[in-house]
Amino acid sequence: MSQGLLDAQNGRPRDDDPSGLTRRSFLKFSASVAALAGGGLILGFSLPARSEGDVRKTVIGGDGVETAQNGVLAPNAFVQIDTSGKVTLIVPKVEMGQGVYTSIPMLIAEELEVPLDSITIDHAPPNEKLFFDPLLGGQLTGGSTSIRYAWEPMRRAGAAARALLINAAAQQWQVDPATCRAQNGQVVHAATQRTLEYGQLTEAAARLPVxxxxxLKDPKDFKIIGTMAKRLDSPEKVDGSAMFGLDVRLPGMVYAVIVNCPVFGGKLATVDDSAAKKILGVRQVVKIDNGVAVVGDHTWAAKRGASALKITWDEGAGASVSTRTIVADLEQASRGTGAVARKEGDVGSAFTKAKTRVDAVYRQPFLAHATMEPMNCTVHVQKDSCEIWVGTQVPTRARDAGAKVTGLPAENVAVHNFLLGGGFGRRLEIDGVTQAVKVAKQLDVPVKVTWTREEDIQHDMYRPYYYDRISAGLDENGKPVAWRHRIVGSSILSRFAPSTIKNGVDPDAVEVAAALPYDLPNQLVDYVRQEPDAIPTAFWRGVGPTRGTFVVESFIDELAVLAKTDPVQYRRNLLDKAPRALNVLNLAAQLSGWGSALRKGQGRGVCVMHAFGSYFSMVADVTVDQGEVRVNRVVCAVDCGMVVNPNTVEAQIQGGVIFAITGALYSEITIEHGRVLQSNFTDYRILRIHEAPEILVHIVKSGEAPGGIGEPGTSATMPALANAIYAATGKRLRHLPVGEQLRTV
Structure with a gap:
């Protein structure tokens, strides 16, 4: 895999890059394509390119792209093939460990008829017109949408290039294109077995109308899609040559460490930096509105300097905020009126007629992202330009943040994106970019701004604290005939994408809860927006489904116990109208040995979920001994539609399970006097290697369109784990994390 536009030594766009995307041309890039329509396959677009020192001239016309002299074939925004036959894929999504730099190339390789390992990968530059994801409403990576977004556009991009190459060869041979086929990077004439390599055809193909x-191929003819492909980015990650944001090195670069106000919403009052400036390697101290940056010759000097600062903060009203006050506000709000997300039947009458009524309150805490790679951003601000080197899930928003802080036009801001050392939603935010640009504005050299782990955990943008009131009315057989679910919490989308809020409902906050796979004849689901004072909130590996699935699936288990019915059978009885959900439930039960005997202190819990376009069922086996939970095994059955790379699916589920166990057992951000009490992995614990369970994944073969896979594993694990703990202990825990509760109950 190639890092493409970035020089491995200094992180700048390479002047000798075959795409010809120099720093100067990059700054002109957005303006030059602004007239092109966005979304899906963008025909008639190509990146500037050079071949043998001769710059190609591109004319965009109604019938496609005409290319003069020695150019690469670029029939769309994603695929380039040069005269040597090299295939470059401009990937519209970013790689943060989820495997898109393998699975998306598989889509292109399948239709283009080239070996997977022959494809070179470049990051897509910021351009919403070209790389717009309609599922997310922008050029974003998140929401388990990458393959759902890429499934058809990427295949069409490869197929378009293949068709052009075949047509070019057919013209040269003066034969019918139908008598030719693409195969292993070349075009073959079936009757005569003549062949032409792709590189021999690019110039002729570039002159043809797109x-x-x-x-597109019939799925029965797939040779790459659906195979167990090895990760293309693994070798560089193993040998250390892979470039993450933290790896950027620029000539003359300095390093900065941030000290933010410990109280949310607070500001800098005074700072005594005399001791810091005496530390060897410290260059200067830079003030920004809510913090201080110490600039040094290297990060260690900057970190030591930051520790030596004597700062007085203007804490503001945020100093009175605590977890206790936030929960009290949520509880009070839960008694108000909510915006209706779903209403079916006559809920009031159904509750009146129900034989039994069950009411419960579930609470889920603030959570930090704690990404493996600390937050970092490198910036160089000059008089008429700003360059940003960062690993981000939102390249266009990062560019716009640079433009806003500097006052420069967006076309004068260049964003160089990198591999991400974990995202989980944290790098959907641009607070770190904004802060780094503010520091860089006060310097005349490039600066890399790094947050320590403590700054990261204590100044994250957190998964919201949610408070759910849920009720069910049961008939004489224990079946729910009335369902009432009120969700109270922060609205991330009101800040992140306000146009998605309709009639007061945040669709992310109510996801899963408002579209259950179960047959519930009378139901009312509503939402109350309650923002925590001063605490910033953001997405966390599937906010709505993670929160909603825990509540719903834990509560369904409660109802099964009351009905004295096996939890799997109870769910089966409610899934007649959801055959895909029923199928994964049956598979998970079978593969996990559901119903077999367990020793004392052991328990088995189940969950069913439909989210992100995928159907999941998970069974967790646990042992609880003196309040300590050991997760022994997790069995997952998943129907995520047509699978591009089973290896990626399995890895994503495994990672999601580990992430969820950490969250369910240990993770919690608590606040006192406006300050986050946790600071590092010593008190914001994550699952240790030796604690990881056996994880078995069964992928259902399906002809349906692909579903998302990055977040469902996390969402489905938490309730399966909580239900297993109940089965082992008889204790129903409605507040996460459950670990500390078990030790104190």
């Missing part, structure tokens, strides 16, 4: 309608 086909507006191309035939």
């Amino acid at each position: 086909p507006s309608d191309v035939a």
Whole structure:
């Protein structure tokens, strides 16, 4: 895999890069393509390119792209093939460990008929017109949408390039294109077995009109899609040559460490930096509105300098905020009126007629992201330009943040994106970029701004604290005939994408809860927005489904116990209208040995979920001994539609399970006097290697369109784990994390 546009030594765009995307051309890039329509396959677009020292001239016309002299074939925004036959894929999503730098190339390789390992990968530059994801409403990576977004556009991009190459070869041979086929990077004439390599055809193909309608392969003919492909980015990650934001090195670069106000919403009052400036390697101290940056010759000097600062903070009203006050506000709000997310039947009458009524309150805490790679951003601000080197899930928002802080036009801001050392939603935010640009504005050299782990955990943008009131009315057989669910919490989308809020409902906050796979004849689901004072909130590996699935699936288990019915059978009885959900439930039960005997102190819990376009069922086996939980095994059955790379699916579920166990057992951000009490992995504990369970994943073969896979594993694990703990102990825990509660109950 190539890092493409970035020089491995200094992180700048390479002047000798075959794409020709120099720093100067990059700054002109957005303006030059602004007239092009966005979304899906963008025909008639190509990046500037050089071949043998001769710059290609591109003319965009109604019939496609005409290329003069020695150019690469670039029939769309994603695929380039040069005269040597090299295939470069401009990937519209970012790689943060989820495997898109393998699975998306598989889509192109399948239709283009080239070996997977022959594809070179470049990050897509910021350009919402070209790389717009309609599922997310922008050029973003998140929401388990990457393959759902790429499934058809990427295949069509490869098929368009293939068709052009075949047509070019057919013209050269003066034969019918239908008598030719693409195979292993070349075009073959079936009757004569003549062949032409792709590189021999690019110039001729670039002069042909791009086909507006191309035939895609029948799934039965797939040779790459659906295979167990090895990760293309693994070798560079193993040998250390892979470039993350933290790896950027620029000539003359300095290093900065941030000290933010410990109280949310607070500001800097005074700072005594005399001791810091005496430390060897410290260059200067830079003030920003809510913090101080110490600039040094290296990060260690800057960190030591930051520790020596004597700061007085203007804490503001945020100093009175605590977890206790936030929960009290949520509880009070839960008694108000909510915005209706779903209403079916006559809920009031159904509750009146129900034989039994069950009411419960579930609470889930603030959670930090704690990404493996600390938050970092490198910036160089000059008089008429700003360059940003960062690993981000939102390249266009990062560019716009640079433009806003500097006052420069967006086209004068260049964002160089990198591999991400974990995202989980944290790098959907641009607070770190904004802060780094503010520091860089006060310097005349590039600066890398790094947050320590303590700054990261104590100044994260957190998974919201949620407070759920849920009720069910049961008939004489224990089946729910009335369902009432009120969700109270922060609205991330009101800040992140306000246009998605309709009639007061945040669709993320109510996801899963408002679209259950179960047959519930009378139900009312509503939402009350309650923002925590001063505490910033953000997405956390599937906020709505993670929160909603825990509440719903834990509560369904409660109802099964009251009905004296096996939890798996209880769910089966409610899934007649959801055959895909029923199928994964049956598979998970079978594969886990559901119903077999367990020793004392052991328990088995189940969960069913439909989210992100995928169907999940998970069974967790646990042992609880003196309040300590050991997760022994997790069995997952998943129907995520058509699978591109089973290796990636399995790895994502395994990672999601580990992430969820950490969250369910240990993770919690608590606040006192406006300050986060946790600071590092000593008190914001994560699962240790020796604690990881056996994780078995069964992928259902399906012809349906692909579903998301990055977040469902996390969402489904938490309730399965909580239900298993109940089965082992008889203790129903409605507040996460459960670990501390078990030790104190």
